[in-house]
Amino acid sequence: MTLFDPPAPLAERLRPRTVAEVAGQSHLLGAGKPLTRVLQSGRLGSLILWGPPGVGKTTLARLLAGEVGAHFIALSAVSAGVKDVRDAVAEAEREQARGRRTVLFLDEIHRFNKAQQDALLPHVESGLLTLIGATTENPSFEVNPALRSRARTLVLEALSPEDVLALLRRALSDERGLPGVEAEDSALELLARLAEGDARRALSTLEVAATLANPVTEEAVTEAFGRHLPAMDKNGEDFYNLISALHKSVRASHPDAALYWLARMLQGGADPHYVARRIVRMASEDIGLADPQALRLTIAARDSMEFLGSPEGDLALAQAVVYLALAPKSNSVYVAWKKTVRAVQEGESLPVPLHLRNAPTALMKGQGYGRGYAYYFDDPAGSFEQNYLPDGVQLDLYQPTGEGWEARMTERWRKLMTAHGELAPEAEEQSAEN
Structure with missing residues (x-):
């Protein structure tokens, strides 16, 4: 051993030599478990090994190939291309001529684009190659459906x-x-x-x-x-799971959990401006009119992040998520908007009624544009009696909740709906009693 021939890293030196030495993964390697049954049968099919870094995906692939006596070819999708796949196919054909099957291990298979993944398909389909792909990303999003259908996906867990x-x-x-x-x-x-x-x-x-x-x-x-940074893939499933956990903690009015998930994202390297945008969205989706101030506060938090940057601006985001978590909740506008969009998408594009049309020219006025429109401040009763939707269209979209500021507006909403003829007087009385 010389200075120019250093020893292999400890993790490489201690790589398991047999399946029995593999740490963890008892859900795959225990008695009667999937990989145990595969090894007992001696028939190894194509696999996608999905799991976090450092749990033994590469090691397991090597050991599986060795257990079934297959020739093993290892490629990394970070550096390999279609030419490397062709070379592997040629090598597999030579091994096949000798009566030996080939396992192609493709590390970080999610880095292969669609064309590169497609290049594997015919050889996996024919059985020339038994593919074992390793990925830290959700295969549902990162591996082509055609390739996924030809390989069994196994989930590896982080070691305890x-x-x-x-x-x-x-x-x-x-x-x-x-x-x-x-x-x-x-x-x-x-x-x-x-x-x-x-x-x-x-x-x-x-x-x-x-x-x-x-x-x-x-x-x-x-x-x-060194510095402990929470694990997070900035573009992968973990990132969106953290966003989901943050949003759901806010919605459930759990400020401690909201702060925790926010810190996990920011300390893990998430773009704070993206996080700020998602927090603004929460103010409209889950707090809504129960506390209109929430939207203003989240916009201010976003502006603070733009002005201060991180880490100073992180505190503004923390203030915002605590406020949102403690605020009363209403998704009435969110629900109403989804109904509205669906109604527009599924309905006809009916013309605007004449009395609601803009009439800036004499020609338009001559065509009846704006005729009969009752200006609210001149004729409140007449204004309420008019129709404000296309002829024949009836909608029931917005329903206020009993939360926060919106609860105080419910009575006015009932009176307006009754005046417009969209809520029967008896229904108003019944709602008031409830």
């Missing part, structure tokens, strides 16, 4: 802290690991928590910490780990 702790202890005792290095139990437990189920990150951090202190201490682990 107990699983990671067992790996760290193995690294200190295994001859391939860090012989001669010791670590405090509290340091290993801290690292097992910080790794968030990522075995590769845990082992890499331990390797660095071992150069800082022996025995490894909590301080060494903290220094080696």
